Amino acid sequence: MSEQMPESFEGGVPLSAPEAPIAPAIDESDLIVETRGLVKRYGKLTAVNDLSLSVPRGAIYGFVGPNGAGKTSTMRILTTLMLPTAGQAYVAGYEVTKQPRAVRRVIGYMPDYFGVYDDMKVWEYLDFFAACYEIPESSRPRMIADLLDLVDLSHRRDDMVDKLSRGMKQRLCLARTLVHDPQVLILDEPASGLDPRARVEIRELMVELARMGKTIFFSSHILADVAEICTHIGIVEAGRMVMQGSMESIRRQLSPHREAIVTLLDRLEDAKSALSGVQGVLAVTVLPDEGGRKRLRVTFDGEDALLSAMVQTLAAQGIPVLNFSEQAQDLESVFMKVTKGIVS
Amino acid sequence: MIEAEAFARRRGGWFKNPVILKELRGRMRGARAFAVLSVYLLLMVGFALLLYVLASASQDVFGFTSGGQIGRTLFTGIIGIQLFLVTFIAPAFTASAISGERERQTYDLLKTTLLPAHSLVIGKLLSALSYVFLLLIAAVPLQSIAFLFGGVTELEVVLAFVILSVTTITLGSTGLYFSAARTRTLSANVTTYSVTLLITVGLPMLIFILIALFSSLLGARQADIAVEVQVLLLYGLLALSATNPLVAAFLTQYWLLNKQSAFVFYETITSTTGIIQVPLISPWIVFSAVYLLIALILVIRTVRRVRRIEN
Ligand SMILES: Nc1ncnc2c1ncn2[C@@H]1O[C@H](COP(=O)(O)OP(=O)(O)OP(=O)(O)O)[C@@H](O)[C@H]1O
Ligand SMILES: [Mg+2]
Numbered sequence: 152m153s154e155q156m157p158e159s160f161e162g163g164v165p166l167s168a169p170e171a172p173i174a175p176a177i178d179e180s181d182l183i184v185e186t187r188g189l190v191k192r193y194g195k196l197t198a199v200n201d202l203s204l205s206v207p208r209g210a211i212y213g214f215v216g217p218n219g220a221g222k223t224s225t226m227r228i229l230t231t232l233m234l235p236t237a238g239q240a241y242v243a244g245y246e247v248t249k250q251p252r253a254v255r256r257v258i259g260y261m262p263d264y265f266g267v268y269d270d271m272k273v274w275e276y277l278d279f280f281a282a283c284y285e286i287p288e289s290s291r292p293r294m295i296a297d298l299l300d301l302v303d304l305s306h307r308r309d310d311m312v313d314k315l316s317r318g319m320k321q322r323l324c325l326a327r328t329l330v331h332d333p334q335v336l337i338l339d340e341p342a343s344g345l346d347p348r349a350r351v352e353i354r355e356l357m358v359e360l361a362r363m364g365k366t367i368f369f370s371s372h373i374l375a376d377v378a379e380i381c382t383h384i385g386i387v388e389a390g391r392m393v394m395q396g397s398m399e400s401i402r403r404q405l406s407p408h409r410e411a412i413v414t415l416l417d418r419l420e421d422a423k424s425a426l427s428g429v430q431g432v433l434a435v436t437v438l439p440d441e442g443g444r445k446r447l448r449v450t451f452d453g454e455d456a457l458l459s460a461m462v463q464t465l466a467a468q469g470i471p472v473l474n475f476s477e478q479a480q481d482l483e484s485v486f487m488k489v490t491k492g493i494v495s
Numbered sequence: 496m497i498e499a500e501a502f503a504r505r506r507g508g509w510f511k512n513p514v515i516l517k518e519l520r521g522r523m524r525g526a527r528a529f530a531v532l533s534v535y536l537l538l539m540v541g542f543a544l545l546l547y548v549l550a551s552a553s554q555d556v557f558g559f560t561s562g563g564q565i566g567r568t569l570f571t572g573i574i575g576i577q578l579f580l581v582t583f584i585a586p587a588f589t590a591s592a593i594s595g596e597r598e599r600q601t602y603d604l605l606k607t608t609l610l611p612a613h614s615l616v617i618g619k620l621l622s623a624l625s626y627v628f629l630l631l632i633a634a635v636p637l638q639s640i641a642f643l644f645g646g647v648t649e650l651e652v653v654l655a656f657v658i659l660s661v662t663t664i665t666l667g668s669t670g671l672y673f674s675a676a677r678t679r680t681l682s683a684n685v686t687t688y689s690v691t692l693l694i695t696v697g698l699p700m701l702i703f704i705l706i707a708l709f710s711s712l713l714g715a716r717q718a719d720i721a722v723e724v725q726v727l728l729l730y731g732l733l734a735l736s737a738t739n740p741l742v743a744a745f746l747t748q749y750w751l752l753n754k755q756s757a758f759v760f761y762e763t764i765t766s767t768t769g770i771i772q773v774p775l776i777s778p779w780i781v782f783s784a785v786y787l788l789i790a791l792i793l794v795i796r797t798v799r800r801v802r803r804i805e806n
Binding site (some may be wrong): 228232233234251252255256258260262264265266267268269270271273279280282283284285288313327331389430 | 511513516518521524599600601603604605606607608609610754804805806
């Protein structure tokens with residue numbers, strides 16, 4: 152899954168994208184997944200390098216990084232499949248190397264491959280994993296029906312698993328991670344290799360699951376995919392955490408100031424001095440003309456109210472404004488800025 | 496919490512093992528399992544007919560009239576071919592058990608569930624063996640045809656079944672062990688068959704050669720050989736039978752016919768220093784004990800292997 156192109160979201164999503172649709176407030180100090188100084192070496196190669204991760208309960212946490220950044224390695228440690236070389240990892244308070252069984256009980260893991268049996272029906276697949284999670288036989292049929300309903304596969308209940316399309320397999324695998332009602336879902340590139348529609352479906356499912364109270368920790372290389380649904384982001388490169396925090400704090404760190412471009416018919420200097428006088432405006436610079444139009448760049452710090460204050464100031468002085476727009480900085484370019492392209 | 500969990504598992508028992516259910520469901524789905532069983536039985540019947548024709552022909556030539564002779568030929572022939580088949584089928588069913596999960600990329604999924612390592616291993620072993628046992632049991636009526644001709648006792652049928660079963664269990668465990676130890680099914684198969692051939696063919700041949708060399712060095716006449724050496728050779732033969740189902744079956748039958756015992760008996764040794772009685776255990780007992788112990792060790796090591804978290 153390395154040559155992934157963001158088919159559906161070219162150009163990335165503007166920073167001013169709508170807020171993540173998670174209503175309940177997240178307590179930033181209640182961490183459900185945490186690593187401290189995590190290190191994983193394969194021989195000479197250091198895949199995970201002193202990585203400290205904090206995922207608050209209830210978050211949709213996007214773990215973003217280029218190929219080979221160490222995302223899968225980190226997830227394999229968190230899912231008790233692999234031992235770290237150094238450092239600690241906790242899930243729901245349990246140390247992964249000391250209490251693997253307790254950790255397995257609270258996590259649902261979806262690797263970056265499907266892992267399906269070719270000789271099984273859809274419902275048998277879920278039934279088998281439910282049995283592996285010691286779910287009593289009597290409660291399985293109801294639970295399987297609910298899960299198939301959730302991932303919209305009820306009509307394929309009796310089909311063989313290997314006859315499903317990629318998107319359906321992915322949804323089935325997502326359903327599999329839910330059979331034991333885990334608190335945390337650890338999803339490795341859940342949207343990779345899917346067509347745009349399937350991708351949207353998976354993302355909607357993730358949002359739905361977060362609404363049901365699950366914490367979602369997932370990886371991706373595509374920041375745009377992540378930005379749309381995440382409450383939290385961790386950007387990792389070459390095994391190191393480059394930046395981590397809530398979407399808000401990430402946005403603020405990445406671009407501390409907002410920018411607006413004002414296009415004028417005339418009276419450039421008047422506009423410049425008027426805008427400089429507005430509380431919160433940091434700088435006003437004159438841009439070169441573009442097709443005979445005069446332009447200013449306003450750097451400011453503040454809420455949307457400030458934008459409207461600026462418009463009002465210009466209007467009050469009768470300055471002929473042609474266009475006034477906030478400069479959208481897309482996350483993808485921010486991502487390129489942050490990750491130095493050490494790994495690719 | 497812990498107690499409730501343990502209770503749930505105990506109540507579940509082996510037959511609630513999800514792996515067994517899944518494997519049997521998969522194996523018995525469609526016509527394949529029944530086709531294999533039918534072909535197997537047809538082959539066995541064809542082979543038995545062939546033996547019958549050959550046995551009756553030789554009887555005409557040599558003028559034997561004993562039906563018992565035909566019965567015995569049929570019986571040993573069928574047991575022999577079953578032993579041969581089991582040697583190949585049992586490892587084939589288990590060598591892909593765990594490496595197959597790896598290749599289908601479901602191994603990691605299983606490892607992140609609460610399924611204990613021993614449930615996975617025992618589930619895989621039992622479901623594979625149960626199919627081989629189905630084949631063995633399906634052929635029992637065929638063996639019993641020998642009864643019609645006489646010359647074969649019920650005890651022999653039972654002993655033959657024990658030897659076949661033990662062989663199945665141990666070779667199945669060998670396949671399972673290498674399936675866990677190797678990442679690929681192909682490599683697991685190659686290793687399993689190499690080890691199986693080494694033990695069932697290579698080792699007996701080596702020991703036979705050694706014994707033959709030894710005896711020829713000692714001279715021709717048995718009575719000339721020192722008692723100690725004779726006793727040693729006798730126990731060596733018994734030990735050899737513990738490495739190989741065919742040798743065990745052959746020697747068990749030999750002593751059963753000669754000493755009328757399939758358990759404990761005395762063998763008489765004559766030498767220049769006199770006549771002594773050497774106590775012996777029937778080879779099938781030694782064989783079963785050794786093979787089952789090996790199976791147990793292999794299963795325990797497989798469980799450890801599966802339980803281990805990758806480094
Ligand atoms: N089992 C392994 N043995 C040796 N090297 C490994 C192993 N697994 C991963 N690596 C290496 O460790 C580094 C990190 O790999 P990892 O799979 O964790 O990255 P990733 O962020 O998941 O990448 P991708 O986006 O391509 O999935 C890579 O350079 C990879 O080649
Ligand atoms: Mg990966």
